[in-house]
Amino acid sequence: MTAPAGDEARRPLVLVPRGGAWGDRVAEAARARGLDPVVVPLIVDAPPEDPAALDAALDRLAAAAGRHGAAPTDTPAPDGRSPGTSGARPAAAARPDGRGADAPWLVVTSATAVRAVAGRMAGLPAGVHVACVGEATARVARNTGWPVDLVPEDESGAGLVAEFPVTSGHVLFPRSEIAAATVVDGLRAAGIDVEDVVAYRTVGTGDEPVHLDRAPDVVLVTSGSVASQVARRMTPLDPHTRIACIGPATAEAAREAGLPVHVIGRSRSAEALLDAVVETLPTEAPEAPRSGRSS
Known part of the structure; x- marks a missing residue:
């Protein structure tokens, strides 16, 4: 793979680890x-x-939503972003549309989970609360037409668990095949009955080492899966390459994979x-391009 030439070659080279619309x-x-x-x-x-x-x-x-008997609403509810909780776990608040403490919940911790669920049902059943791990996931959920009831201040699985309200309703957690147990174990430890189901798998794109004509200044690590692939296909890293992780949990996964961590994002978004x-980063990249191994 050839790195860009000319003026762009002097800019810091950043490896984006996923393709498609996200990439x-x-x-x-x-x-x-x-x-x-x-x-x-x-x-x-x-x-x-x-x-x-x-x-x-x-x-x-859907059956749980039907048993709850909530009336459908034409307008998605406003974002019910909850403040952090330092004391008792709050009870689920009653909503104008009839959703209360026994309403069902859908918990999503990635944009991919939102798309996986949306692709397999005509629409979110009326009466379902939605909890998103962070604003990036919530943005995709809202764009899908879902109301978002909870986005934790601490945009992490642990933060979501800490702010999740007491509920006797059905809670569904569609997840990656290799998702950490933080959310499921945390909610169950709080006495909440959670059904978790694999909604998608994350798989590597190959086994061969990835070579660039110029080693990247930064590799974006946006999940534990990316960290594993970087460690497997890109190491040893060029001494000048920095690993930038999207959050503390991803940073921990990167360290467990044997990678150094130089940068951690303040919130769970690529931006x-x-x-x-x-x-x-320094204002200017080194003048001489480097050769190195990366992907």
């Missing part, structure tokens, strides 16, 4: 910040091995991660 959006955001992105897909999403299990779980969510990268 295009992040690359454009990187260029807007004076960076030179190269999109090298290290992972792709794949359907679950047992799609029937996801369909059955979504049917149970916030790029901002953190810009703050830590």
Whole structure:
């Protein structure tokens, strides 16, 4: 793979680890910040091995919403972003549309989970609360037409668990096949009955080492899956390459994979991660291009 030449070659080279619309959006955001992105897909999403299990779980969510008897609403509810809780876990508030403490919940911790669920049902059943791990996931959920009831101040699985209200309703957590147990274990420890189901798989794009004509100044690590692929296909890293992680949980996964961590984004969005990268990079990249191994 050839790195860009000319003026762009003197900009900090940033490796974007996923392709598709997400990769295009992040690359454009990187260029807007004076960076030179190269999109090298290290992972792709794949359907679950047992799609029937996801369909059955979504049917149970719809049935729970029907038993709750909430009236449908034409307008998505405003974002019910909750403040952090330092004391007792709050009870789920009653809503004008009839949703209360026994309403069912859908918990999503990635944009991919939102798309996986939306792709397998005609619409979110009326009466379902939605909890999103962060604003990036919430943005995709709202764009899908879902109301978003909870986005934790601490945009992490642990933060979501800490702010999740007491509920006796059905809670569905559609997740990646390799998702950490933080959300499920945390909610169950709080006495909340959670059904978790695999909604998608994250798989690597190959086994061969990835070579660029010029080693990247920064590799964006946006999940534990990306961290694993970077460690497997890109190490040893060029001494000048920095690892930038989208959040503390991803940073921990990167360290467990044997990677150094130089940058951690302030929130779980690629844009916030790029901002953190810009703050830590020198204003000019080294003049002489380097050769190195990366992907």
